[in-house]
Amino acid sequence: xxxxxxxxxxxxxxxxxxxxxxxxxxxxxxxxxxxxxxxxxxxxxxxxxxxxxxxxxxxxxxxxxxxxxxxxxxxxxxxxxxxxxxxxxxxxxxxxxxxxxxxxxxxxxxxxxxxxxxxxxxxxxxxxxxxxxxxxxxxxxxxxxxxxxxxxxxxxxxxxxxxxxxxxxxxxxxxxxxxxxxxxxxxxxxxxxxxxxxxxxxxxxxxxxxxxxxxxxxxxxxxxxxxxxxxxxxxxxxxxxxxxxxxxxxxxxxxxxxxxxxxxxxxxxxxxxxxxxxxxxxxxxxxxxxxxxxxxxxxxxxxxxxxxxxxxxxxxxxxxxxxxxxxxxxxxxxxxxxxxxxxxxxxxx
Amino acid sequence: xxxxxxxxxxxxxxxxxxxxxxxxxxxxxxxxxxxxxxxxxxxxxxxxxxxxxxxxxxxxxxxxxxxxxxxxxxxxxxxxxxxxxxxxxxxxxxxxxxxxxxxxxxxxxxxxxxxxxxxxxxxxxxxxxxxxxxxxxxxxxxxxxxxxxxxxxxxxxxxxxxxxxxxxxxxxxxxxxxxxxxxxxxxxxxxxxxxxxxxxxxxxxxxxxxxxxxxxxxxxxxxxxxxxxxxxxxxxxxxxxxxxxxxxxxxxxxxxxxxxxxxxxxxxxxxxxxxxxxxxxxxxxxxxxxxxxxxxxxxxxxxxxxxxxxxxxxxxxxxxxxxxxxxxxxxxxxxxxxxxxxxxxxxxx
DNA sequence: CTGAAAGCGCTAACAG
DNA sequence: CTGTTAGCGCTTTCAG
Numbered sequence: 001x002x003x004x005x006x007x008x009x010x011x012x013x014x015x016x017x018x019x020x021x022x023x024x025x026x027x028x029x030x031x032x033x034x035x036x037x038x039x040x041x042x043x044x045x046x047x048x049x050x051x052x053x054x055x056x057x058x059x060x061x062x063x064x065x066x067x068x069x070x071x072x073x074x075x076x077x078x079x080x081x082x083x084x085x086x087x088x089x090x091x092x093x094x095x096x097x098x099x100x101x102x103x104x105x106x107x108x109x110x111x112x113x114x115x116x117x118x119x120x121x122x123x124x125x126x127x128x129x130x131x132x133x134x135x136x137x138x139x140x141x142x143x144x145x146x147x148x149x150x151x152x153x154x155x156x157x158x159x160x161x162x163x164x165x166x167x168x169x170x171x172x173x174x175x176x177x178x179x180x181x182x183x184x185x186x187x188x189x190x191x192x193x194x195x196x197x198x199x200x201x202x203x204x205x206x207x208x209x210x211x212x213x214x215x216x217x218x219x220x221x222x223x224x225x226x227x228x229x230x231x232x233x234x235x236x237x238x239x240x241x242x243x244x245x246x247x248x249x250x251x252x253x254x255x256x257x258x259x260x261x262x263x264x265x266x267x268x269x270x271x272x273x274x275x276x277x278x279x280x281x282x283x284x285x286x287x288x289x290x291x292x293x294x295x296x297x298x299x300x301x302x303x304x305x306x307x308x309x310x311x312x313x314x315x316x317x318x319x320x321x322x323x324x325x326x327x328x329x330x331x332x333x334x335x336x337x338x339x340x341x342x343x344x345x346x347x348x349x
Numbered sequence: 350x351x352x353x354x355x356x357x358x359x360x361x362x363x364x365x366x367x368x369x370x371x372x373x374x375x376x377x378x379x380x381x382x383x384x385x386x387x388x389x390x391x392x393x394x395x396x397x398x399x400x401x402x403x404x405x406x407x408x409x410x411x412x413x414x415x416x417x418x419x420x421x422x423x424x425x426x427x428x429x430x431x432x433x434x435x436x437x438x439x440x441x442x443x444x445x446x447x448x449x450x451x452x453x454x455x456x457x458x459x460x461x462x463x464x465x466x467x468x469x470x471x472x473x474x475x476x477x478x479x480x481x482x483x484x485x486x487x488x489x490x491x492x493x494x495x496x497x498x499x500x501x502x503x504x505x506x507x508x509x510x511x512x513x514x515x516x517x518x519x520x521x522x523x524x525x526x527x528x529x530x531x532x533x534x535x536x537x538x539x540x541x542x543x544x545x546x547x548x549x550x551x552x553x554x555x556x557x558x559x560x561x562x563x564x565x566x567x568x569x570x571x572x573x574x575x576x577x578x579x580x581x582x583x584x585x586x587x588x589x590x591x592x593x594x595x596x597x598x599x600x601x602x603x604x605x606x607x608x609x610x611x612x613x614x615x616x617x618x619x620x621x622x623x624x625x626x627x628x629x630x631x632x633x634x635x636x637x638x639x640x641x642x643x644x645x646x647x648x649x650x651x652x653x654x655x656x657x658x659x660x661x662x663x664x665x666x667x668x669x670x671x672x673x674x675x676x677x678x679x680x681x682x683x684x685x686x687x688x689x690x691x692x693x694x695x696x697x698x
Numbered sequence: 699c700t701g702a703a704a705g706c707g708c709t710a711a712c713a714g
Numbered sequence: 715c716t717g718t719t720a721g722c723g724c725t726t727t728c729a730g
Contacts, residue, residue, distance in 0.1 A: 004723060015701045020725065028699055047463045051409065052723035054400045055706045062443065062464075070432070071627065076425040083419070083446045092460060094411065094443040097432045111441060114396045115411075223631060252631040278420065279628050282572060282601040286633070353707060364717045369709065377715055401707035404722045 064112035066122040068100040081298025119305040120144035143308030155317040166324040167199020170244040179242025185219035185229040187246035226253030248273040270332040286329035413461035417449040430647025468654040469493035492657030494650040504666040515673040516548020528591025534568035534578040536595035575602025597622040619681040635678035
């Protein structure tokens with residue numbers, strides 16, 4: 001087995017306690033003995049047993065991260081931001097994939113809690129937002145921060161985007177580019193999706209535009225979903241000339257469908273996504289999108305968590321809304337027209 | 350604090366041991382008492398303390414995963430395959446990002462080992478392949494599986510692609526499509542990169558083609574790297590008409606550079622990447638690539654690990670090479686010519 | 699400055 | 715079938 005403090009202690013003829021203190025840089029140890037202990041520890045390649053240490057100190061230096069879909073690079077980026085910010089403090093993260101399934105999520109959460117993690121970050125897959133999250137987490141005393149999926153319940157730590165603003169920003173951009181028949185491919189039945197839809201509708205209303213019948217179509221989260229949804233829109237007698245998609249993968253799928261139908265982007269149909277996944281710029285048509293700054297979400301969550309974990313008394317819940325940012329690329333840029341504000345002229349294209 | 354076995358025991362007037370056994374489904378307990386204990390545990394929402402359990406059993410049910418770049422979806426897919434396969438056994442994974450930096454990797458490894466993880470999966474960022482990996486891992490007794498980065502040293506568990514085959518496959522495909530001036534944008538100075546380069550060169554030799562001067566250019570791992578490298582190739586008096594890129598991101602960057610130069614793909618220049626990241630099909634030009642089946646790498650690694658962790662005696666090291674698979678998309682498909690074998694006719698395009 | 703005693707919450711091994 | 719004894723490797727507390 002690995003070398004223990006006890007081994008070093010016996011080896012050097014001091015007590016176990018002395019070794020423990022010396023190794024942790026406690027002041028109560030003479031320069032001399034500390035030196036000897038440190039040297040011997042290095043020689044023996046001593047590594048403290050964190051399981052034992054955790055049991056005694058009640059701190060694991062582990063943070064749990066529960067996300068619904070590792071394959072979506074949006075969440076991979078969040079994970080990246082989180083590890084990046086947490087690593088300097090000695091935390092590592094244990095990763096759990098809920099697969100967008102509430103039951104799986106609950107099981108993984110229970111296991112994480114049983115592991116006595118110091119903190120938790122979760123993008124929840126719970127459907128029932130009135131009690132889902134609180135139910136699973138309210139009995140636990142560890143600090144946690146919710147990300148991406150905004151909780152509707154009591155005040156909790158949250159870092160994410162204001163989805164309504166996001167939807168508004170995307171839609172108004174399409175309008176500014178001269179689109180007159182707007183559609184929205186919307187995501188799964190979660191708060192984000194609903195928020196973006198609300199933003200879409202608000203923007204229409206605010207600009208005095210009617211929301212067309214069938215202009216909101218069920219999509220999903222993946223590119224296949226966007227592909228199908230767009231095909232559905234293309235089958236309408238008068239297809240839309242501007243589409244705001246739930247996220248970038250969906251938008252990428254939508255682009256594929258539009259091009260396959262022989263139509264041009266953004267000429268015939270302008271497209272805007274959401275998320276600004278890192279390959280957006282490399283897509284078939286460089287994709288205009290709303291940047292949610294995923295890695296920053298991870299970083300902010302990390303900071304809140306570190307703050308909570310350091311102080312005994314829980315600070316008051318923080319809600320950080322990272323302002324969505326419009327990124328205009330080819331999929332929606334109709335600059336010639338938008339500059340002139342000739343909205344109706346678009347039909348000519 | 351949370352409820353402990355002791356609490357349940359006192360509550361029910363039985364011994365702590367009885368509770369422990371009942372909870373773990375041990376046979377030595379009467380149906381009746383087991384029932385009572387289980388019910389009470391549920392009522393009190395008892396969760397076993399895994400830190401304590403781990404200290405006693407010497408098993409944590411944690412597997413470490415160390416990868417060089419979470420942002421690269423190739424590794425995200427591996428992580429996905431790993432969690433997917435490991436979750437049913439009750440394992441969770443703690444994720445460490447080495448940022449392609451050997452020193453960071455060593456530190457994270459040390460921490461993982463100190464956490465007494467049951468197993469380890471590493472895509473190592475070590476530069477010195479003769480001693481890097483073994484150095485860090487040889488003193489530990491936990492089972493580990495190396496992935497993606499093939500070790501050159503002694504026999505160890507490994508799951509990945511045969512990079513030489515990969516390079517060969519990509520290059521021969523380009524040749525079959527009528528390309529006559531081949532180039533290779535190669536990656537960082539690691540075994541994968543070198544293997545792919547060897548494959549590239551072998552394919553040239555095998556087909557009686559000379560390797561042109563300056564046909565191998567330094568790239569990197571990201572799309573910016575590919576973009577720059579391709580610009581360099583385009584500056585040659587006679588640029589290549591077929592380019593095999595180290596990986597998909599690099600290829601995506603290369604595509605961008607080619608298109609910006611006003612040239613056509615695959616007409617003027619055919620491109621092949623490697624990795625088949627999930628958005629390859631959605632790129633500006635749908636990207637031909639060599640599929641490495643990333644999630645399968647994760648799954649296979651998981652299986653080997655589970656096998657090792659179950660049996661006390663370490664099974665003999667397994668080396669799983671997942672055969673690379675050519676996926677032909679638009680970026681290299683010149684079917685009209687390749688079908689006729691009119692290699693030289695390509696110039697006409 | 700050093701160390702002995704007690705315990706973190708659980709399990710292995712054995713005894714009743 | 716049930717319970718007792720002894721740790722797992724480390725830290726906290728307090729006495730020397």
